[in-house]
Amino acid sequence: MTTHLLAHDLGTSGNKATLFTDEGRLVASRTCSYPTRYFHGNWAEQEPDDWWRAVCTTTRELVADIDPGQIACVALSGQMMGCTPVDAQGRALRPSIIYCDQRADEQALRILQRIRMADFYRIVGHRVSASYSLEKLMWVRDHEPDVFRQTDKTLCAKDYINLRLTGEAATDYSDASGTNAFDLNRFCWSEQVLELAGLDLRLFPPARPSTDILGTVTPDAAAATGLRAGTPVAVGGGDGSCAGVGVGCVKPGSAYNYLGSSSWIALTVDKPIVDPQMRTMNWAHCVPGYLHPSGTMQAAGSSYHWLKETVCTLEQRQARETERDVYELINEQIERSSPGAGGLIFLPYMLGERTPRWNPKAKGAFIGLSLATRREDLLRAVLEGITMNLGIIVNIFRQHVPIEAVTVIGGGAKGAVWRQILADVYGCPIQKLNYLEEATSMGAAVVGGVAAGVFDSFDVIDRFVRVDDVVSPNRANQAVYQRIMPVFDRCYDALVGVYEDLAGLLE
Numbered sequence: 001m002t003t004h005l006l007a008h009d010l011g012t013s014g015n016k017a018t019l020f021t022d023e024g025r026l027v028a029s030r031t032c033s034y035p036t037r038y039f040h041g042n043w044a045e046q047e048p049d050d051w052w053r054a055v056c057t058t059t060r061e062l063v064a065d066i067d068p069g070q071i072a073c074v075a076l077s078g079q080m081m082g083c084t085p086v087d088a089q090g091r092a093l094r095p096s097i098i099y100c101d102q103r104a105d106e107q108a109l110r111i112l113q114r115i116r117m118a119d120f121y122r123i124v125g126h127r128v129s130a131s132y133s134l135e136k137l138m139w140v141r142d143h144e145p146d147v148f149r150q151t152d153k154t155l156c157a158k159d160y161i162n163l164r165l166t167g168e169a170a171t172d173y174s175d176a177s178g179t180n181a182f183d184l185n186r187f188c189w190s191e192q193v194l195e196l197a198g199l200d201l202r203l204f205p206p207a208r209p210s211t212d213i214l215g216t217v218t219p220d221a222a223a224a225t226g227l228r229a230g231t232p233v234a235v236g237g238g239d240g241s242c243a244g245v246g247v248g249c250v251k252p253g254s255a256y257n258y259l260g261s262s263s264w265i266a267l268t269v270d271k272p273i274v275d276p277q278m279r280t281m282n283w284a285h286c287v288p289g290y291l292h293p294s295g296t297m298q299a300a301g302s303s304y305h306w307l308k309e310t311v312c313t314l315e316q317r318q319a320r321e322t323e324r325d326v327y328e329l330i331n332e333q334i335e336r337s338s339p340g341a342g343g344l345i346f347l348p349y350m351l352g353e354r355t356p357r358w359n360p361k362a363k364g365a366f367i368g369l370s371l372a373t374r375r376e377d378l379l380r381a382v383l384e385g386i387t388m389n390l391g392i393i394v395n396i397f398r399q400h401v402p403i404e405a406v407t408v409i410g411g412g413a414k415g416a417v418w419r420q421i422l423a424d425v426y427g428c429p430i431q432k433l434n435y436l437e438e439a440t441s442m443g444a445a446v447v448g449g450v451a452a453g454v455f456d457s458f459d460v461i462d463r464f465v466r467v468d469d470v471v472s473p474n475r476a477n478q479a480v481y482q483r484i485m486p487v488f489d490r491c492y493d494a495l496v497g498v499y500e501d502l503a504g505l506l507e
Contacts, residue, residue: 003454004070006062006227007445009239010051010078010157012036012098012261017058018441022072022454024463028065029438030058037095041506042102042352042360045095048084048160055161059225068228074165074217075234075448077242077440078158080178083136085151090163093147097136098157100262100298102352102360104135107142107197111135114196117278123193125177125184125272125282125291130360132180134197141199153205158236165225166215166233169205173284174241174292176207184272184282184291210237210286211451234451237286239440240266240294246443247407247433248465250287250458255403257390257422258440259412263300264355265393267293273400279356280396286447287458295355295393300386301412303348303364307382311375330379331417337380339424339477340484344368344377345491346385356392357492361499367491383418384425388481388488391425407431407467409439416471424477425485432469439465 003022008015014033020026034050063071081099086092097103108128111120120128129135133154141148155163156175163169176182176189181197181204183190189204208214212235222229236242240258244266247256255267267273272282273293285292299306304327308316312330319326349362366381397403405428412418413436423430435442442464449455 002070003072004066005445005448005454006059006071006074007441007448008055008058008076008161009242009441009444010076010161011239012079015051015054015058016437016441017055017062018438018445019062019066020442020445020464022449024460026435026438028062030061032057036098040103044098044101046098047095048092051157051161052164056224059227063226068226068231071227071231072454073232073234073448073452074227075444075451076158076161076236077239077444078156078161078175078236080156080175080238080240081132082156083133083140084155084157084160085137085140085147086153086155086160086163087150088152090167090169092160093150094140094144096157097139099131100351101136102130104130104139105360107135107138110138111196120193121278123183123185123190124180126180127278127358128180129354129358131354132178134180134193134199137199137203138197151203154203155205156238159205162214162233162236165217165221167218168215170208170214170235171205172210172235172237172286173207174210174238174286177282177284178238179204182207184284187284208235209288210235210241210447211288213451232452234448236444237447238283240264241283241286241292242443242447243409243440244268244292244443245286245446245458245461246439246441246465247409248461249407250461252290254407255397255405256407256409259300259408259410259418261300261302261305262296262298263386263390263410263412264294264296265390265397265406267397267401269293269401273397275396279358280393281355286443293397295396297348297355297386297389298353299348299350300390301410303350303382303386304412306350307379311378327415331415333376334380334383334417337374337376339480341381341384342373342377344373344381345484345488346381347492347495348382348385348389356389356396359496359499361503362492363499363502365491365495383421385488387418387421387425388485391485392489394426403428405429405431407433409433409436411437419471420474423471423473425481427473427478429473430471431467433465434468435465
């Protein structure tokens with residue numbers, strides 16, 4: 001009888017469910033979307049019940065053609081750094097405040113009145129920031145006291161679904177390390193940080209290894225999903241760490257770049273990378289014993305999507321008429337513009353920014369517009385601006401470890417024109433895998449396989465993925481971007497005061 005592994009990846013735009021065999025073969029994949037509500041400039045929320053609906057829908061579709069008894073384990077990956085308060089019965093008390101929400105700036109500043117940023121960074125591996133679960137829960141306490149009084153636990157996305165599947169509340173080390181309340185030196189919740197935030201330890205679920213079995217599918221969850229009651233469910237991991245597994249970044253010496261709504265550069269190491277300016281972060285890896293340092297920008301694919309929706313109405317119409325992919329049409333226009341986009345620079349700070357700026361008030365901007373600027377220059381400048389911001393992250397890590405190649409995954413990795421820009425800005429080969437959008441759920445499946453004893457180690461990832469395209473840097477293009485990068489930096493620096501003024505106008 002074939003052994004199957006079921007994985008879910010709860011992303012920003014929807015849930016991707018994938019079914020794999022223990023030999024690494026992708027049997028089927030299903031996606032169910034859900035909305036995000038963006039408001040007040042940089043607030044963002046999703047409904048936890050939409051996540052559950054998406055998981056139930058995709059699971060029923062995937063198990064319809066197999067014996068559910070063949071599923072050895074269910075494992076989830078999910079968007080990190082969110083705040084989903086639930087009551088003692090496991091019911092969500094409000095919409096989830098997701099990773100890109102920046103409303104808790106005041107709460108972050110309050111923590112910094114009690115501890116130096118550098119001391120905080122040494123405990124949790126992250127800066128104090130409105131991006132994290134800790135500060136978001138403080139905001140709930142300060143602004144929604146009725147909700148806070150009923151809160152039994154705050155959960156990340158995949159932990160909420162695990163609770164619905166098994167009745168058990170827990171998180172894993174990787175998601176815990178994205179809350180800003182987890183001590184990465186001791187792998188436990190930090191009582192010191194929680195005291196600084198004025199929050200009780202009871203509000204945070206037990207933290208366990210990703211490869212632990214959390215529990216089994218309950219009869220109610222089985223009826224909703226089509227799974228067999230009693231099917232094991234792994235603790236699972238945050239999307240960044242699961243993606244690291246899914247691209248084969250399971251040992252020191254490898255690096256990858258996820259290009260989705262947000263984007264990150266990540267490595268696997270055996271000890272933290274401590275950036276003196278605290279621009280990058282350290283996370284626990286799903287692979288026991290390793291850390292997963294990364295630098296994450298807020299709006300990579302989101303900026304590209306904004307470009308499509310607001311500037312590229314012509315390409316949208318052509319795509320409908322010709323049944324072609326709209327991004328292929330946009331990329332054709334981008335190729336008509338030369339590297340450097342005619343001197344036009346785009347700052348991709350459409351939702352504030354995490355790495356490398358750490359400024360929730362930052363805004364997007366085109367700088368260098370002139371009467372000579374062409375439409376295709378606007379399009380190219382957006383991809384170049386996103387990539388130069390990521391290039392800063394690559395260069396930060398290069399101060400600590402060599403990066404000889406970068407593996408790319410995510411929807412953004414499909415376009416050859418973007419992969420060439422990445423190679424030219426990063427100055428190294430860009431490797432595309434045979435699977436681009438399944439990597440995160442694939443990583444979760446491997447986590448589930450290890451948890452259930454189907455696999456002996458994470459080395460089994462070689463059964464699942466292979467490199468099927470490599471783009472090398474163009475030396476002439478590299479030289480152009482090396483000249484632009486310091487100007488890109490200065491453009492941001494010059495606008496910092498303007499961002500403050502703009503924030504005041506919106507209050």
